[in-house]
Amino acid sequence: MAVVTYREALNRALTEEMERDERVFVIGEEVGEYDGAYKVSKGLLDRFGEWRVRDTPIAENGFAGLGVGAAVAGLRPVVEFMTWNFALLAYDAIVNSAAKFYYMSGGQYNVPIVFRGPGGSALQLAAQHSQVPDPWYANIPGLKVCTPATPADALGLLKTAIRDDDPVVFIEGELLYNVKGEVPEEEHFVPLGVADVKRSGEDITIVAHSKMVHVAMQAAERAATELEVEAEVVDLRSLRPLDADTVVASVRKTNRAVVVEEGWPVAGIGAQIVDDIQREAFDDLDAPIARVSGLDVPMHYARSLEKLIVPSPDAVLSAVKHLCYLD
Amino acid sequence: ESYGRVDGCSGGAGGSMHLFDRSVNFLGGHGIVGTHLPVAAGVGYAIKYRKSDQVVLCFFGDSVVNGGPFHEAFNMTAKWELPVVYVVENNSYGMGTDIDRVAAVEQLFTRACAYQGKRAEQVDGQDVMAVYEAVSRAVHRAREEVRPTFIEAVTYRYLGHSMSDPAHGTYRTREEVQRERQNDPINNFLDRLIGAGICTDEEYKELDREIIAEVEQAAEYAESSPAPDRDEIYSHVYSDEYGDLARRDRWR
Numbered sequence: 001m002a003v004v005t006y007r008e009a010l011n012r013a014l015t016e017e018m019e020r021d022e023r024v025f026v027i028g029e030e031v032g033e034y035d036g037a038y039k040v041s042k043g044l045l046d047r048f049g050e051w052r053v054r055d056t057p058i059a060e061n062g063f064a065g066l067g068v069g070a071a072v073a074g075l076r077p078v079v080e081f082m083t084w085n086f087a088l089l090a091y092d093a094i095v096n097s098a099a100k101f102y103y104m105s106g107g108q109y110n111v112p113i114v115f116r117g118p119g120g121s122a123l124q125l126a127a128q129h130s131q132v133p134d135p136w137y138a139n140i141p142g143l144k145v146c147t148p149a150t151p152a153d154a155l156g157l158l159k160t161a162i163r164d165d166d167p168v169v170f171i172e173g174e175l176l177y178n179v180k181g182e183v184p185e186e187e188h189f190v191p192l193g194v195a196d197v198k199r200s201g202e203d204i205t206i207v208a209h210s211k212m213v214h215v216a217m218q219a220a221e222r223a224a225t226e227l228e229v230e231a232e233v234v235d236l237r238s239l240r241p242l243d244a245d246t247v248v249a250s251v252r253k254t255n256r257a258v259v260v261e262e263g264w265p266v267a268g269i270g271a272q273i274v275d276d277i278q279r280e281a282f283d284d285l286d287a288p289i290a291r292v293s294g295l296d297v298p299m300h301y302a303r304s305l306e307k308l309i310v311p312s313p314d315a316v317l318s319a320v321k322h323l324c325y326l327d
Numbered sequence: 328e329s330y331g332r333v334d335g336c337s338g339g340a341g342g343s344m345h346l347f348d349r350s351v352n353f354l355g356g357h358g359i360v361g362t363h364l365p366v367a368a369g370v371g372y373a374i375k376y377r378k379s380d381q382v383v384l385c386f387f388g389d390s391v392v393n394g395g396p397f398h399e400a401f402n403m404t405a406k407w408e409l410p411v412v413y414v415v416e417n418n419s420y421g422m423g424t425d426i427d428r429v430a431a432v433e434q435l436f437t438r439a440c441a442y443q444g445k446r447a448e449q450v451d452g453q454d455v456m457a458v459y460e461a462v463s464r465a466v467h468r469a470r471e472e473v474r475p476t477f478i479e480a481v482t483y484r485y486l487g488h489s490m491s492d493p494a495h496g497t498y499r500t501r502e503e504v505q506r507e508r509q510n511d512p513i514n515n516f517l518d519r520l521i522g523a524g525i526c527t528d529e530e531y532k533e534l535d536r537e538i539i540a541e542v543e544q545a546a547e548y549a550e551s552s553p554a555p556d557r558d559e560i561y562s563h564v565y566s567d568e569y570g571d572l573a574r575r576d577r578w579r
Contacts, residue, residue: 062399069369105347106338
């Protein structure tokens with residue numbers, strides 16, 4: 001095992017897949033000469049040349065649609081959005097073109113493409129640069145959606161996504177790029193649509209994905225020391241396919257669940273998780289399911305309010321306490 | 328395909344807006360105005376990437392030139408010199424709006440003139456040979472010089488925008504439509520063929536009968552083709568086994 005950053009893991013995935021398959025190419029704003037706004041594509045231009053590492057104009061719908069065309073013509077593009085906030089301009093290319101091509105052509109043209117970039121809040125980037133796009137894509141049949149929380153999952157999921165024959169929306173955590181973790185030295189894959197139990201526990205299940213996995217883990221450690229409550233943390237890893245089996249199995253064991261997400265509460269991923277639990281494990285529940293989400297407002301610029309808007313370990317711990325009747 | 332039957336070219340999944348036929352590299356039928364222009368640029372990117380001698384032909388209506396995807400696609404196609412021929416069929420109307428009421432240029436082909444390396448030209452879309460020659464030049468240029476071309480074919484739409492849309496009414500007069508019908512591209516071409524002695528009136532009538540019979544046969548074939556079975560609902564959402572789709576609604 002080597003210890004690398006999330007950024008380095010993503011770079012390794014791109015490098016390995018581009019070495020392996022010359023149909024794989026990277027396209028997006030600043031991905032070439034600048035090495036990527038977050039340096040994920042560092043060194044790729046020198047290694048693979050401009051036709052495989054293409055700097056684009058700032059025209060998200062244009063270059064995302066170009067990626068879709070290249071994919072149906074047999075290449076395997078990895079389209080980088082500098083952040084997912086800007087990908088709203090490409091929602092048409094992703095939802096109307098990428099997600100529909102295979103279905104509306106009656107299975108004649110599949111779209112092997114990855115759309116990737118950072119999502120979620122960082123530090124004082126304000127309302128237009130701090131959004132959590134996850135449910136906007138998880139809602140769409142025809143797309144697959146990944147949200148890795150760790151370097152190993154970032155590596156394994158990105159490699160799987162690039163080899164997948166369908167469009168994959170790959171949402172990285174903007175604050176996760178410097179997070180370090182152990183990554184296998186040998187070639188590593190993580191299947192799409194398979195959740196991972198990041199911490200075992202008997203008393204309560206905390207469901208989370210992406211950056212919120214780290215928040216959930218901190219809350220779980222504190223629950224153990226402060227409340228003598230052993231929480232199980234389920235990292236969804238993919239939001240589509242959504243691995244309800246792992247979530248339901250955990251809740252059947254613990255009988256309690258807190259569902260955490262960074263995004264907004266209304267029609268969020270958490271709402272779907274709650275439905276999956278109540279539908280398939282209603283009789284196993286010893287308490288109502290609690291949700292902890294981002295507050296229902298655009299992101300505030302002031303640090304004092306930004307900290308309140310994003311779910312914290314404190315907030316998750318409060319929910320755990322409440323469901324265990326300890327508050 | 329328009330009947331929504333399994334033998335349609337998209338298996339009945341697409342309808343008249345989403346005709347596809349991979350056997351002849353027909354990449355479809357896209358229902359969002361302008362959304363397929365960047366897609367065509369991407370197919371051109373793949374051709375150049377693979378150093379193939381293929382060419383992309385991309386067709387769209389006049390309303391597309393006022394939207395962002397047109398300019399985003401044209402900029403990238405021109406900058407990276409992709410082998411794409413864009414053909415705007417300017418029939419004067421975007422649904423019920425005269426293009427002159429919403430476009431800030433008088434001639435649509437001038438929209439493409441901002442992009443270096445691109446050839447832009449206007450052609451009489453009612454003249455079959457003029458269109459043939461313009462597209463032939465453009466394809467040659469795409470194949471030999473690997474450069475894009477923009478062709479504005481000026482034509483006219485006799486019928487409504489869709490089946491539920493009247494042929495004329497608030498946005499144009501019956502007289503205008505009747506006048507334009509006098510300049511019909513097929514009839515004009517036929518007059519030319521007969522005038523040049525290439526085709527006789529009898530041969531034309533025979534050809535017309537054959538085509539009517541073929542269309543009637545096609546309609547019969549469509550009507551006799553089965554509608555998709557309910558098992559088809561989850562087909563072609565994904566290209567692999569994806570067991571999750573039916574999990575969350577068990578009430579039908």
